[in-house]
Amino acid sequence: MDKKWIPEKFESSIYSLWEKSGFFNPDNLPKTKNKKFVVAIPPPNITGSLHMGHALNATTQDIIVRYHRMKGDKTLWIPGTDHAGIATQNVVEKELAKQGTTRKDLGREKFLEKVWEWREKYGNLILSQFKKLGVSCDWSRNRFTLDKKYSQAVTTTFIHYYKKGYIYRGPRIVNWCPRCETAISDIEVKYQKEKTNLWYIKYPLKNPINSFTYITVATTRPETMLGDTAIAVNPKDKRYKDLIGEKVIVPLVNREIPIISHPLIDPEFGTGAVKITPAHDLTDWKIAKQCGLEAINVIGPKAKITEKGGKYNGLTVKQAREQIIEDLKKLNLLEKQEEYIHNLSICDRCHTPIEPQISLQWFVKMDKLSKPAIKVISKNKIKFLPKRYKRIALNWLKNIEDWCISRQLWWGHRLPVWFCLNGKDKNCFVVSPKKPEKCPKCQATEFKQSDDVLDTWFSSALWPFAALGWPEKTKDLKRFYPTDFVATAQDIIYLWIVRMIFSSLEFLKKIPFKTVYVHPTILNIEGKRMSKSLKTGVDPLGLIQEYGADATRLGLILNLSRETQAIRFNPSSLVGARNFTNKVYNISRFIALQQNKAPKEIKINYKKLSLADKWILSRLTKLIISTDKNIRKYELGRASREIYEFAWHEFADWYIEISKVQMKKEQLKEQTINVLYYVLENLLKLLHPFAPFVTEKIWQDIFKEKEPYLFIARWPKPIKKYVNNKAEKEFLKIKQKASEEKSPSGKIDFSLFLKK
Numbered sequence: 064m065d066k067k068w069i070p071e072k073f074e075s076s077i078y079s080l081w082e083k084s085g086f087f088n089p090d091n092l093p094k095t096k097n098k099k100f101v102v103a104i105p106p107p108n109i110t111g112s113l114h115m116g117h118a119l120n121a122t123t124q125d126i127i128v129r130y131h132r133m134k135g136d137k138t139l140w141i142p143g144t145d146h147a148g149i150a151t152q153n154v155v156e157k158e159l160a161k162q163g164t165t166r167k168d169l170g171r172e173k174f175l176e177k178v179w180e181w182r183e184k185y186g187n188l189i190l191s192q193f194k195k196l197g198v199s200c201d202w203s204r205n206r207f208t209l210d211k212k213y214s215q216a217v218t219t220t221f222i223h224y225y226k227k228g229y230i231y232r233g234p235r236i237v238n239w240c241p242r243c244e245t246a247i248s249d250i251e252v253k254y255q256k257e258k259t260n261l262w263y264i265k266y267p268l269k270n271p272i273n274s275f276t277y278i279t280v281a282t283t284r285p286e287t288m289l290g291d292t293a294i295a296v297n298p299k300d301k302r303y304k305d306l307i308g309e310k311v312i313v314p315l316v317n318r319e320i321p322i323i324s325h326p327l328i329d330p331e332f333g334t335g336a337v338k339i340t341p342a343h344d345l346t347d348w349k350i351a352k353q354c355g356l357e358a359i360n361v362i363g364p365k366a367k368i369t370e371k372g373g374k375y376n377g378l379t380v381k382q383a384r385e386q387i388i389e390d391l392k393k394l395n396l397l398e399k400q401e402e403y404i405h406n407l408s409i410c411d412r413c414h415t416p417i418e419p420q421i422s423l424q425w426f427v428k429m430d431k432l433s434k435p436a437i438k439v440i441s442k443n444k445i446k447f448l449p450k451r452y453k454r455i456a457l458n459w460l461k462n463i464e465d466w467c468i469s470r471q472l473w474w475g476h477r478l479p480v481w482f483c484l485n486g487k488d489k490n491c492f493v494v495s496p497k498k499p500e501k502c503p504k505c506q507a508t509e510f511k512q513s514d515d516v517l518d519t520w521f522s523s524a525l526w527p528f529a530a531l532g533w534p535e536k537t538k539d540l541k542r543f544y545p546t547d548f549v550a551t552a553q554d555i556i557y558l559w560i561v562r563m564i565f566s567s568l569e570f571l572k573k574i575p576f577k578t579v580y581v582h583p584t585i586l587n588i589e590g591k592r593m594s595k596s597l598k599t600g601v602d603p604l605g606l607i608q609e610y611g612a613d614a615t616r617l618g619l620i621l622n623l624s625r626e627t628q629a630i631r632f633n634p635s636s637l638v639g640a641r642n643f644t645n646k647v648y649n650i651s652r653f654i655a656l657q658q659n660k661a662p663k664e665i666k667i668n669y670k671k672l673s674l675a676d677k678w679i680l681s682r683l684t685k686l687i688i689s690t691d692k693n694i695r696k697y698e699l700g701r702a703s704r705e706i707y708e709f710a711w712h713e714f715a716d717w718y719i720e721i722s723k724v725q726m727k728k729e730q731l732k733e734q735t736i737n738v739l740y741y742v743l744e745n746l747l748k749l750l751h752p753f754a755p756f757v758t759e760k761i762w763q764d765i766f767k768e769k770e771p772y773l774f775i776a777r778w779p780k781p782i783k784k785y786v787n788n789k790a791e792k793e794f795l796k797i798k799q800k801a802s803e804e805k806s807p808s809g810k811i812d813f814s815l816f817l818k819k
Contacts, residue, residue: 064655064764068648070611074756078194081759086775087201089139092132093775100131101139101546103527103576104200105559106208108147109186110154113193115585115619115632116552118603121198122616123550123582123699128199129752130694133778139543140199141530143206144186148475148519149243149251153412155181155474171473171514178474192604197612197755199774204539206530208522209476216529217476217522218496220570225494229428230468232490236341236348236358237422237467238408241366242415245471246424248518250558252417257407259283261333263398264391266294269310269319278303278311278322279398281333283405284343285391286383289316289372290361293339295350298324300335314396315387316373325350342421360421380418425469425478425515433460436565439574445564446578448697452556459557468518475516483507524562527575534570546576553581553628580697584629585619601634613754614641620753621707623700643707644757647750650715651761654739657726661740661766668734669784673725675816676738678794679718680785682709683742687781690749703753710746717798718742721813728817740765745779 085091089099102124107117124140132138155178156166166174190205206213224230237246262285265277278294291313296303306322313320327346328337341351341358351358361372368375368383375383391397408417437460439445440453447453469478481499483491485507493499493510501508525533527549531540545567551560560579567575586592587601606615617640622630672680686709693702722739725731744766751758751773762773770776797816805811 064652064761066652068645068757068760070613070644070756071608073760074195074197074612077756077759077763078197080763081199081772081774082202084772084775086132086772087140087199088203089137089201092137094135094777095137096135098136099139099543100128100136100548101141101543102128102548103141103530103546104143105549105551106143106145106206106523106526107189108150109144109182109189109207110147110150111189113189113196113603115601115603117189117193118196118615119582119585119619119623119630120550120552121193121196122619123580124548125196125198125616125755126620126699126752127548127550127694127697129755129774130778132199132774133748133751133776135777139201139204141204141206141527141546142190142193142198142200142202143208143526143530144190145519145523146182146207146209146475148470148472148516149245149247149412151178151182152472152474153243166473174473195604195607195612197616199755204530208519208526212532212535213522213525213529214476216525216534217517218479219534220521220525220566221479221517222494222496223570224427229432230425231428232423232425234421234423235426235465235467236343236345236419237424239364239418239420239422240410240413240415241364241418242413243410243472244364246422246467246469247410247417248467248520248558250555251411252408253411254406254408256404258402258404259407260400261403262388262391262400263334264288264314264338265396265398266311266314266338267396268306269312272305272309275306277396278306278336279334280336280338282338283403284384285387286368286375286380287340287343287361288313288338288387289368289375289383290340290342290359291318291320291338292341292351292356292359293320293354294322295325295328295337295339296322296335297328297330298326300328300330302335314394315390323350323354323356325354343419345419348419358421362418362420364420364422366416366418380416424467425480427466427468429463429465432565432569433463435568436460436561439564439568445574445576448578448580452553452579452581455553456556456561460561466518468521469515470518471514472516473514475519476522478513478515478517480513480515481510482513484509484511520558520562523559524566525570527563528567528571544571545573548578548580549576550580550582552584554584556581578697583623583627586629586631588631588633590629590631601632606634606637610637610641611644611756613644613757617643617703617707617754620699620703623703643711644754646711646715647746647754648757648761650710650719651743651747651765653719654736654743655765657739658736661744661769662737663769665737665741665744667737667741671734672738673731673735673817674790674794674797675718675721675725676734677785677787677790679714679738679742680782681787681791682713683745684781684783684785686749687745687779691778691781694752699753706746706750706753710750714742714746720811721816724813724817744769747773748776748779 128138128140159165238252240247261281261283263279263281265279267277268275294311307324309322310319327350339347339350341347341356342360343362359371361369363369366380368378370376440457479494479496481493481495483502483505485505491505493502498510527546528544531544533540563575567573603615614637618637689705690702722735725735747758747762759773801811801815
């Protein structure tokens, strides 16, 4: 063995060894049982580079995958990447801007050529970074959500939903990014604190009542008042009970609107009276639907006031706000303004403020699709860990809105919708996988495909079965579906996990996976969410370079608890993890120096064992049992901590030291060496899923002749006769005595364990 464990020296060659073996592919695995275990990796965006969330997610999955592979299961881990519509388009547009051009200058076809060039160059970068972490996917089955076959699955899905009447086109409020000029999903909306004002505006009553000649509302967005269609108060707010049903006049546009009551109104905000602008606020939209209010779009796609905004037509939102405030002051209708801090919604990709608005989009009806998913989750057919996330998934499904699936982008799955160019009906279209010859409605023969692409989550919802070849009835789909396990972050439970569930039930009548493991969010040491743009992130590649992949993995997992929602990550914690990997290597080197190679057959005569031998074998056997139990329960933090404690504080600190004394006794030497190798072999197997590189390196140096690779070696089986509580108690007594009687220099007399 080399004198030191040097991660940067060995990790690359060890990973190459695994890849060349071909055993990441379950078809090549020797001695596998008929039982399969399948995981489909949450496909990272092709724009991404490895971050701490990826590192934790991938490490969690790799531990589970390596465990099942060693258990002899036919284990498949499907890798892949997501085309990430808006993120990728935004990255390439930034590159074009540096060259002084835009996508519109290039046109759609030329722009898409540029994106594909970018994807070929950078698209698999994150997968190579995953390899540095030790991820053991079957790379021969790598998938991409814009591959030809995967695109076929997406088109099949759209047409299926459309034929069933689940897909429709219509106007509805959406999150709109004026810079990207597209609707975006909830996860692409981020929030940042903004210092602004709260403006208190007087709305004159049409018919004054008693002392009321007007009602005052507070707003952070006075420009949206141009589209107000009601004033709302809480039904329990006694201040306004006499005004409900009365009419007010919207200042500046002189529109007559009602005062209504609704339980969603917070009586503590502002004056307790709130303006309702259904076209530009998601909550207002819900209230308007329930109360039958009109929605008036007064802010256009480029964040400018529309012609429905009267004299403010053409002004930007900022210009309109300034002008409206001035005009209200002139009319003595601005009661006051005060400083206010609120959460501003912005586009995650370009950081432009979101302008919610009514837009003509494509939607999926969710009422029928959600019911089967509610049923299987309610009946625990799919296990959520921690359990509380089951409630979160069900709550979203039971209150689900129709799903906006269209995006005004160029990069992505283009809608299989063909609009007739007959010039008579702009809404005459055909849904077809290819350009139709003739429109069955109007007999037109000229068509233009929809410019919209599908929401990235529409294709991601098909991931676990489309990655196995669906809609074709492939061998992989038959052998490996459904999958068994998925690890995810809590913020995409409803955006991704739930959508995979109802999609699988719709198309394959099967659940897509049995267990959903929701791992914690990684925060920095100050408790802030990690962000590269805000410079609050930690680069896992830098950690791997400094401490090694095993130490990085252990640094994440050792602090993990299944019930913890967030982990404050301190990079200095990796020092201890690195020291541990060095300790394991040094233990192994010490054992190898006693006898260069492991005995071909480790024979242990239990009757001839010393007290220390019996103690360490009992402790090891209990560790094998508990590790197996903890991994099956996804208590990975607990499993790793128990292995750490055993390896360092029992095996290294005590048994190794006692073995040095025992091996000086000729009658004890051979048996002691056998015990050392037996414990080391099983310890390496238990530790391998957590720290795969250092354990494989030790295995190649010591146990290769017994088994060629640790990563496919059989998981340890506990020999229950080795459990000896009596020997453990007796050992602890002597251990306590030895600790009490240690020399002034702190040395312990380990020979005490040999005395009768």
